[in-house]
Amino acid sequence: MQVNKPENFNENVIKALSQPNLKKVIRRTTDKAESKRAEAVASFPEFEKARLQGQKVKDHTIKHMGHYLAEFEKNAIAQGTIVHWASTAEEASKIVLDICRQHQAKTVTRSKSMLGEEIGLTHAFDNSEIERIETDLAEHIIQLAGDPPSHIVWPAMHRSREDVVKLFREFHKDPTQSEEIVDLVASARRDLRAKFLNSDIGISGSNFLLADSGSSCTVTNEGNAELTITPPKVHIVTAGIEKLVPSMAHAVPLLRLLTRSATGADITQYITFHNGPKRPNDADGPEECHIVLVDNGRTKMLANGMKEMLRCIRCGACMNHCVVYKHIGGHAYGSVYPGPMGSVLTPHLNSLEVANKQTHACTMNGRCEEVCPVNIPLPSLLRSLRAQSWEQKYEPLTNRFFVNVFAQVAKRPRLFQFASACSLIAMKIFSRNGWIRFMPMASGWTRNRDLIAPDTNTFMQQYNAQQKAKKLTTKP
Amino acid sequence: MSEANTNAVLSASDVIQCRNISDKKVGLFVTCLVNAMRPSIGFAALNLLEQAGCSVEVPQSQSCCGQPAFNSGDDEGTRQIAYQTIEHFEHFDYLVVPSGSCAAMIKKNFIEVFKEQPHWLARAKHLASITHELLSFLVDVCDFEPAGVKLDGTYTYHDSCSGYRSLGVYEQPRKMLATVEGLTQKPLNGHSECCGFGGTFCVKYSDISNEIVAEKTQNILATDAQYLLGGDMGCLMNMAGKLNREGHSKITALHTAEVLAGMTEELVSVKNAGK
Amino acid sequence: MTKQTNDLSRARIFKAIEDASQNTNMDKQAIDAEALDILSESEFARPQLLSSDASEALMMRIDAGLVIGTTCEKIDSLMNLPNAVKQFFSQHNLPSVLKVQALESLTSLSWEDIAIDVDIQQDNTVGLCMAEYGVAETGSFVVHSSANMPILLNFLPLYLIAVVAKSKVLHYMDDYALIANAIAKKGETPRNMCLISGVSGTTDIEGVLVQGAHGPERLHVIIIEDK
Numbered sequence: 001m002q003v004n005k006p007e008n009f010n011e012n013v014i015k016a017l018s019q020p021n022l023k024k025v026i027r028r029t030t031d032k033a034e035s036k037r038a039e040a041v042a043s044f045p046e047f048e049k050a051r052l053q054g055q056k057v058k059d060h061t062i063k064h065m066g067h068y069l070a071e072f073e074k075n076a077i078a079q080g081t082i083v084h085w086a087s088t089a090e091e092a093s094k095i096v097l098d099i100c101r102q103h104q105a106k107t108v109t110r111s112k113s114m115l116g117e118e119i120g121l122t123h124a125f126d127n128s129e130i131e132r133i134e135t136d137l138a139e140h141i142i143q144l145a146g147d148p149p150s151h152i153v154w155p156a157m158h159r160s161r162e163d164v165v166k167l168f169r170e171f172h173k174d175p176t177q178s179e180e181i182v183d184l185v186a187s188a189r190r191d192l193r194a195k196f197l198n199s200d201i202g203i204s205g206s207n208f209l210l211a212d213s214g215s216s217c218t219v220t221n222e223g224n225a226e227l228t229i230t231p232p233k234v235h236i237v238t239a240g241i242e243k244l245v246p247s248m249a250h251a252v253p254l255l256r257l258l259t260r261s262a263t264g265a266d267i268t269q270y271i272t273f274h275n276g277p278k279r280p281n282d283a284d285g286p287e288e289c290h291i292v293l294v295d296n297g298r299t300k301m302l303a304n305g306m307k308e309m310l311r312c313i314r315c316g317a318c319m320n321h322c323v324v325y326k327h328i329g330g331h332a333y334g335s336v337y338p339g340p341m342g343s344v345l346t347p348h349l350n351s352l353e354v355a356n357k358q359t360h361a362c363t364m365n366g367r368c369e370e371v372c373p374v375n376i377p378l379p380s381l382l383r384s385l386r387a388q389s390w391e392q393k394y395e396p397l398t399n400r401f402f403v404n405v406f407a408q409v410a411k412r413p414r415l416f417q418f419a420s421a422c423s424l425i426a427m428k429i430f431s432r433n434g435w436i437r438f439m440p441m442a443s444g445w446t447r448n449r450d451l452i453a454p455d456t457n458t459f460m461q462q463y464n465a466q467q468k469a470k471k472l473t474t475k476p
Numbered sequence: 477m478s479e480a481n482t483n484a485v486l487s488a489s490d491v492i493q494c495r496n497i498s499d500k501k502v503g504l505f506v507t508c509l510v511n512a513m514r515p516s517i518g519f520a521a522l523n524l525l526e527q528a529g530c531s532v533e534v535p536q537s538q539s540c541c542g543q544p545a546f547n548s549g550d551d552e553g554t555r556q557i558a559y560q561t562i563e564h565f566e567h568f569d570y571l572v573v574p575s576g577s578c579a580a581m582i583k584k585n586f587i588e589v590f591k592e593q594p595h596w597l598a599r600a601k602h603l604a605s606i607t608h609e610l611l612s613f614l615v616d617v618c619d620f621e622p623a624g625v626k627l628d629g630t631y632t633y634h635d636s637c638s639g640y641r642s643l644g645v646y647e648q649p650r651k652m653l654a655t656v657e658g659l660t661q662k663p664l665n666g667h668s669e670c671c672g673f674g675g676t677f678c679v680k681y682s683d684i685s686n687e688i689v690a691e692k693t694q695n696i697l698a699t700d701a702q703y704l705l706g707g708d709m710g711c712l713m714n715m716a717g718k719l720n721r722e723g724h725s726k727i728t729a730l731h732t733a734e735v736l737a738g739m740t741e742e743l744v745s746v747k748n749a750g751k
Numbered sequence: 752m753t754k755q756t757n758d759l760s761r762a763r764i765f766k767a768i769e770d771a772s773q774n775t776n777m778d779k780q781a782i783d784a785e786a787l788d789i790l791s792e793s794e795f796a797r798p799q800l801l802s803s804d805a806s807e808a809l810m811m812r813i814d815a816g817l818v819i820g821t822t823c824e825k826i827d828s829l830m831n832l833p834n835a836v837k838q839f840f841s842q843h844n845l846p847s848v849l850k851v852q853a854l855e856s857l858t859s860l861s862w863e864d865i866a867i868d869v870d871i872q873q874d875n876t877v878g879l880c881m882a883e884y885g886v887a888e889t890g891s892f893v894v895h896s897s898a899n900m901p902i903l904l905n906f907l908p909l910y911l912i913a914v915v916a917k918s919k920v921l922h923y924m925d926d927y928a929l930i931a932n933a934i935a936k937k938g939e940t941p942r943n944m945c946l947i948s949g950v951s952g953t954t955d956i957e958g959v960l961v962q963g964a965h966g967p968e969r970l971h972v973i974i975i976e977d978k
Contacts (some may be wrong), residue, residue: 017683032958049796056789064782066768079940085761095757137964138955154955161957185953185961190874192965197872213935223906223951223966226943230902241764246786249928253796256924263954266798267889269819270966271946273931278942283853283901285942295760299767307771323670327687361681363674363688364547365637380588386549399548399680407545407553410508413560416539420512434750435720444682449689449717452513453750459506459515463522463534 001147006334006346009357016332022158026329029157033320036264037371044260053253055374058311061211061244065302068211068244069293076214079276081289089119089349092294096121096203096236099290100130103234105200111218111225112136113205114152114314115240117336118349119294121203133195135224137188144171150330152337153262153316158329192224202228202286204274206239207313208254209291212247215275216291219258219268226272235286237274240294242310248273254313257373261315297348304388306381309344311374318368318378324361333358340368340378347385356389420458427454497618502530503568505561507578508540509709517709520737521574521610528620530570537564541578542586547676551589555596558586562599570617571607574733575708576639577675579609584642609639611707611732615648621655622736628658631735632701634692634715635668636708649707649732656735662699666692673714689718697724703740704729793925800887806920806974808887813972818890820950820962823972825917832914833862835973836879839912840865843969849877850908853899857881857914871907878908878967885920885974886927889948892972893927896943905947911967913947916977 004012016022041047061068073083086092096119100108108130110116122143125132134143138156142149144167149155159167161181168175168187176187204225208217216237218225229235245251259265278285301309319325319339330338335346335355343362346355359382368378389395395403409416430439431453438446445451455462502525506518518534525532537560545553561582565571573579586600614620631653639645653659672678672688692715696704704719704727706712716729728744777785801811806825813823826835840847851857851867857879858867869876880900882892892913896902905911921927927946934940951966962968 013681013684017687023687028958044798046796046798049792053789053792053796056792060785060789063772064777066765066772067779067782069765069768085757085764087760087763091756091760135965136955137953141955154958156955157958159956164956181956181959182961184956185964189963189965193874196965212932213940215940221952221954222964224964226902226906226945227965230906230943247928248931249790249793249925250786252924252928253793256797266817267891267948269947269949269952271891271948273944275940275942275944278896281898282896282942283898284903285896293764295764295767299764299771302768302771323672323688324681324684327684360677361684363637363670363672363677363685365670365674366641367637367670370641383547383549383588386547387551388549390549390551395548403545403548403550403553406540407542407550407556410540410542410545411553411556411560413537413539413564416508417511417536420508423512434747435717437721444679445717447682448686448721449714450720451717452713454513455515457515459511459518460534460536462515463518464536 001145003148004331004334006350006355006358009332009334009361012332012334013328013361016328022329023327025158025160026326029151029154030320030326033263033316037261037317037320040260040264040266047260050253050256051373051375054257055311057245057250057253058374061246062242062302062307062310065241065244068246069241071211072209072214072244074214075212076276076291079214081214081276081291084290084292086119086292086294086296089294089296092119092238092292092296093121093124095292096238097124097128097130099234099236100201103201105130105234107131107133107195107199108201108203109133109135109196109199109228109232110139111202111204111220111228112139112155113203113238114149114336115205115238115294116203117149119238119296121238133192133199135192135196135228137185137222140188140192141167148331149336150338151316151319152314158331196227197231199228199232201234201236202230202232203236203238204229206237206243207258208245208251209239209243210248210251210273211244213275215273217251218270218272218274219255220270221268223270226270229274229286230284232286234288235274235277235290237289237291238294239291240296240298242298242312258313258315261317261371261373297345300348304348305384306344306348308376309341309381311376312341313374315373317371317373321367321371323363323365323367340382341376344378344381344385352385352389352392353394356385356394359385359389417458417460421461424454424456424458428456498529498531500530500569502532502570502572503565504532504534505538505541505565505571505573505578505582506534507573507575507709509713510574513713514709514731516734516739516743517574517731520731520733520739521572523737524610524614524620524622524733525572527622528614528618530618533568535564541573541581543577543581543675546581546585546589554589558589558600559596562586562596562603566599566603569606570613571603572610572613573607574610574731575710576609576636576643576645577708577710579607580638580642583607609643609645609707611649611652612643612645615651620652622652623655625655625736625738626657627735627740629702630660630662630700631703631705632662632664632696632699633667634664634671634696634704634706634711636706636711637668637670639707640668645707649705652736653705653732662701664699665695671711671714673710675710678714685714686718689714693718693722693724696727702727703735705732705735707732797923797925798888800922805887805922806885806917808922809885809890809920810974812887812890818949819952820968821890821970821972823974825974825976827976829856829860829975832857832973833860833865836865836912839971840877843910845877845910849879850904852880852904854881871904875909876907877910877912878904879912879914880904882913882915883919884927884930885915885972886924886946887920888923889946891946891948894945894947895941897941902943902945905945906951906966908967909963910969910971911950912971912973914973914975916975918977920974
């Protein structure tokens with residue numbers, strides 16, 4: 001599958017809208033996610049309080065980010081973890097590959113990590129001599145298919161059962177002959193089991209970094225994280241610096257919010273705290289632990305008046321409820337992170353010049369903010385990015401021209417009233433039977449919709465005429 | 477159309493019911509869409525506000541709330557427009573708007589563009605504090621209950637995003653519509669789902685907008701209601717325009733204020749005459 | 752990555768944070784106090800339990816089907832464990848072999864003709880482990896890695912039996928966090944602490960739930976009435 005670029009968003013959208021089955025495929029995931037989340041929220045009366053608390057945990061940590069980062073580093077090192085710092089995606093990716101090469105790794109197993117995708121580990125490994133084995137079922141599927149992820153929680157949601165049947169038959173050593181989903185999963189289980197146990201290095205992401213212990217927390221349903229991390233000699237964690245929370249007790253409120261918002265379950269099956277390498281007599285576990293702390297635009301968000309975005313716990317609720325995402329899907333955004341959260345993140349991880357169009361593909365309806373478990377004001381942040389984009393003149397000239405003309409007229413109310421009245425005269429020409437089916441300059445609208453034909457006069461004209469008439473009739 | 481009578485004498489009980497609203501001055505901001513595309517909403521608003529006992533003025537110097545500029549990221553353009561609205565409306569006791577999105581713009585977003593100008597910020601904050609969306613104003617501030625409105629038929633209600641999410645407008649229109657004799661509600665599946673208008677969005681991403689509104693019309697038609705009601709002209713234009721293009725001429729889209737002001741029959745006959 | 756580049760990035764990141772931050776010249780004590788204050792809200796921001804008795808609440812949660820692929824029972828003492836395991840085998844039509852965690856208290860029980868040291872790297876085995884704690888809120892059991900707790904024991908078998916002492920069942924995840932904190936203060940934090948709330952599952956293919964994705968397909972929690 002061709003990887004879309006964020007700067008080609010408009011073209012990506014056209015492609016997406018022209019795919020006949022895409023909407024059906026998207027809704028299969030988002031409809032369920034929406035209804036399950038609604039059920040979970042309905043059966044958790046304290047949800048709003050939990051949201052407020054979760055927001056406070058994040059805001060407090062962001063406010064004292066320097067302090068908590070330093071604490072985390074200190075405590076991680078004390079636990080025996082080797083801590084690395086990466087300003088950019090390239091640096092982070094290079095650190096990971098260097099560690100792998102130092103250990104002469106031939107194979108690495110990976111559990112699902114959007115940050116790993118973000119820093120380009122997929123690409124880096126595929127261009128190296130090291131074999132990359134994805135263990136999360138969805139990541140495994142898209143690895144076999146050569147696809148980029150289309151959702152942060154269900155990266156393979158764009159692939160049907162039939163697709164998976166074909167892929168497993170082609171790539172599994174001993175694939176199932178059945179087409180039942182339960183057998184396909186069993187096929188993957190068989191295929192990956194030996195790979196887990198024989199891998200040289202296990203690479204995971206992190207859902208939470210606990211500052212007071214220097215630990216990393218993974219939150220999964222499959223158990224593939226633990227199977228990825230435990231057998232190999234070396235464990236590498238890649239994590240964005242915004243994953244920090246003060247302590248396990250502070251991760252708990254966020255754990256209450258995360259799964260409910262993502263899948264509608266109360267909790268995921270596996271919550272594991274990783275506290276460094278194996279202790280001297282441990283029955284199993286990695287001998288060496290690394291953590292790569294990644295910036296890649298996060299401090300940019302802090303500096304850019306977007307610190308609220310750092311609250312994000314990657315639940316995916318915003319995209320599940322986004323009316324635009326539900327029509328165009330994840331690939332159209334051309335980024336690891338799609339939908340509302342992606343539209344705020346990508347300009348920072350990448351650049352606003354490259355990813356400004358996405359910020360306009362939003363109706364500002366506010367549903368994303370409403371379902372965000374940590375109250376991120378997504379529409380407001382997107383609007384701020386539009387303002388920055390405007391200042392940088394990334395907007396096409398024609399758009400700027402029309403907005404400028406509109407503003408110039410609107411700021412002169414009398415002129416505006418006059419212009420409005422004139423426009424009605426123009427619209428009259430195109431009115432037929434109370435509707436306008438075509439009008440130049442309005443083809444964006446009239447291509448697919450009719451426009452109600454207006455009256456001959458504006459409200460102001462009619463109102464003034466009425467007031468005049470009243471004065472005449474009530475003259476003493 | 478009933479004549480607007482700004483000099484109505486109120487009875488004592490009216491005054492009590494309207495919580496002394498009669499000594500408060502209301503400035504009506506009709507919005508640019510209503511002004512150009514649907515004056516009847518402006519007149520309906522006037523009608524209802526006066527029935528509710530308000531003394532209403534319609535300042536001549538009004539244009540647009542500035543959303544097109546604001547949502548395009550043109551903060552300076554927004555400011556230029558906002559100066560006007562602030563200057564011409566801040567002296568009122570209330571600024572009332574027959575649109576959730578425009579009311580939300582004035583109430584929530586003017587302050588966003590004046591962060592560097594403390595003088596204007598203060599004035600914008602004041603204006604925000606007196607700004608109300610029409611339907612919620614009638615119920616929450618005026619305690620208004622429409623009387624004597626008759627309309628046989630069924631309606632379904634689309635809750636516009638700004639009104640619903642930013643301003644909490646939900647119960648108020650339904651409460652008032654419940655007083656209309658003969659009118660019953662058919663709930664709309666996805667009543668608070670965005671219709672795809674989104675102001676500049678419907679022009680910038682008209683194809684996505686079209687897909688969204690096409691789904692919305694499916695839900696609307698599934699209710700089999702005769703009237704599609706809402707509180708925002710932009711949304712109504714969008715949905716009505718799509719319904720008509722799809723050939724569904726039986727259902728009529730109206731602003732809630734128009735129904736409550738008793739204008740339904742006249743507007744429907746105008747629509748049918750246009751055929 | 753050389754140490755120099757690494758140090759540069761580290762410095763760059765800390766500087767960027769400092770440049771962007773509004774305040775804060777708060778000292779560690781003040782920051783800790785602020786952090787603690789947020790936790791005081793926890794008791795109002797968490798779900799009600801099905802019972803005020805933690806082990807009862809845990810069992811009710813499992814019995815209500817809220818913990819994926821999990822069943823539970825209570826037995827009077829560890830002595831009855833081999834019998835409970837025997838019943839588990841017959842219920843699931845399994846041969847009498849499993850891997851019992853290498854804990855004296857478990858291996859020394861009267862297992863009779865049940866083989867207790869099967870190799871869990873084989874397919875489709877049964878594992879049995881002693882949990883450190885249970886958590887009623889989430890229907891979980893907790894294991895800590897150690898010399899006689901290989902973490903893989905909880906992941907490789909297809910069937911897993913987890914034994915929890917009644918007195919070790921906690922009400923909320925917050926209670927476990929307190930315990931973890933106390934362990935940390937003693938310098939005894941294990942490499943892994945796993946909160947396990949059901950069986951391995953996935954919905955990655957067309958949103959259909961399948962149990963036993965990579966880890967166990969069935970989980971049986973046995974609560975031991977202790978003291």
